[in-house]
Structures are given as structure tokens and as C-alpha cells.
Amino acid sequence: MSVKKYRLMALTVAPVAMAVSLAGCAHFGGGSTPGMGQGGMMSSAAPSALAEGEVNASDSMFVMMMIPHHEQAVDMSKTILGKEGIDEQTRDLAQQIKDAQGPEIELMRSWLTSWGLGTSVDMSGMGHGDGMMSDDDMAALESAYGADAARLFLEQMIVHHEGAIEMAQTALDQGSNPAVRSLAQTILDAQTAEIIRMKDLLTQM
Numbered sequence: 676m677s678v679k680k681y682r683l684m685a686l687t688v689a690p691v692a693m694a695v696s697l698a699g700c701a702h703f704g705g706g707s708t709p710g711m712g713q714g715g716m717m718s719s720a721a722p723s724a725l726a727e728g729e730v731n732a733s734d735s736m737f738v739m740m741m742i743p744h745h746e747q748a749v750d751m752s753k754t755i756l757g758k759e760g761i762d763e764q765t766r767d768l769a770q771q772i773k774d775a776q777g778p779e780i781e782l783m784r785s786w787l788t789s790w791g792l793g794t795s796v797d798m799s800g801m802g803h804g805d806g807m808m809s810d811d812d813m814a815a816l817e818s819a820y821g822a823d824a825a826r827l828f829l830e831q832m833i834v835h836h837e838g839a840i841e842m843a844q845t846a847l848d849q850g851s852n853p854a855v856r857s858l859a860q861t862i863l864d865a866q867t868a869e870i871i872r873m874k875d876l877l878t879q880m
Contacts, residue, residue, distance in 0.1 A: 730790060733849035737859060738783045739792070740842060744805055745776040745783075748835055751808070751816060752776075755828045760821030764876055765829060768869065772832070775865065779858065786855070806838020826880055829873045836866040836873075 752769040755761055761769075787793060808816075808831055819827050839862055846859035 729851045730855070731849075731851045733846060734852040734855040735787075735790065735792065737842060737846035737850060737855060738786055740805065741839070741862070742780055742783050742787075744807065744835075744839055744842070745780045747807060747813075748776050748832070748839075749773050749780070750813070751828060751832060751835070754813075754816055755824060758820065758824050761825050762822070762876075765825040768872065768876070769828065772869070779862075782858070805842055806835040808835065822880060826877065829877050833870055833873050836870050839866050840870075 749772070752773040755769045756766060756773070812831060816824065816827055816831060843859040843863040843866075847856055847863070850856050850859065
């Protein structure tokens with residue numbers, strides 16, 4: 676998805692996102708503690724549990740958009756994990772995605788709460804940008820079996836990850852909060868590596 680489209684989508688969430696920006700270089704106190712990184716592992720390099728420091732509209736928009744994005748990835752992973760006849764490598768990848776993104780969703784929700792924005796964001800009018808799957812895409816994955824399901828999962832998740840990477844890069848370019856930027860970098864690095872792995876798995880099918 677282009678940066679232009681990303682900016683146009685910002686208009687949908689701007690009334691909420693600007694509540695942070697217009698608060699005037701908002702700062703959030705508290706001690707910094709390590710968060711959950713990709714793979715669910717604790718790491719000193721993982722995003723802080725508290726998004727301390729200034730938060731601008733790009734930071735809040737990234738978090739609000741990434742929560743439903745992650746939620747869909749978790750749903751896709753649960754779908755493939757619930758099927759029989761899925762090869763072990765694809766199953767392991769789906770488990771990795773689920774284990775990593777679940778804690779990141781909770782982390783981002785805690786940030787929205789601390790910023791006074793709540794945790795519910797209406798994305799219904801935003802179409803299927805950012806690599807999001809449509810209802811038909813999700814139904815196709817649900818109805819697929821065995822190797823066909825594994826292949827479709829990998830193909831869909833590559834597109835899904837590419838959208839997340841573009842969102843993360845925009846957050847790195849335009850965001851200001853250190854914890855949000857750290858999470859964006861974690862997502863960019865982890866999902867870039869996962870795309871390489873998924874493309875390799877597809878060549879083995």
C-alpha cells in the first residue's frame with residue numbers, strides 16, 4: 676500500500692489520533708520495563724511496556740491500525756493450527772506468529788488505555804488496505820484443506836506481512852515515541868525474516 680493511501684486512511688482515525696497529538700507533546704511516566712518481543716521472548720531490546728515520552732498522531736495511528744492487523748494474523752494462524760494435514764514447518768510458523776503477536780496486541784492496547792484513547796477502533800470503513808484479508812479471503816482459508824490450506828495461508832500471510840512492514844516503516848519515519856518506534860522496528864525485522872521463510876516454504880511445496 677502506498678504512503679499516500681496510508682495518509683488518506685489516517686483521516687478515518689485522525690479524530691481519535693489527534694487527541695494524543697493535541698494534548699501537547701504528551702508524556703507518560705513510570706519505569707521502563709522490557710516488553711514481549713517477536714516469538715514471545717523477553718528481551719532487553721524489546722519494546723517498553725510503557726510508551727513513555729512524546730506521542731504524536733503517527734504513533735497513535737500506527738498502534739490503532741496495527742491492533743486489528745495483528746488480530747487478523749492471529750485468527751489466520753489459529754485457523755491453520757486447527758486443521759489436519761498441515762506440514763510441520765507451516766504449523767510451527769503459524770504458532771510463532773500467534774505467540775508473538777498476541778502479546779504485542781495486549782501491549783498496544785495498554786498504550787491506548789494509558790493515552791486515554793480506549794481500545795476499540797472502528798476500522799469498518801477502511802477497506803482492506805495494509806495487507807488485510809477480505810471476508811472472502813478468510814472464508815477461503817477456512818474452507819481449504821491440507822497442503823492447499825498451507826499454501827494459501829503462506830500466500831495470504833506474505834501479503835499480510837508486507838502490509839505490516841509498510842505500516843511499521845511509516846511509523847519509523849513519522850513517529851516520535853521511542854517505545855512505539857521500537858515495536859515498529861521489531862515488527863519490521865521479524866516479519867521481513869518471516870516473509871523470507873514463507874517464500875522458501877512455498878518453493879518446497
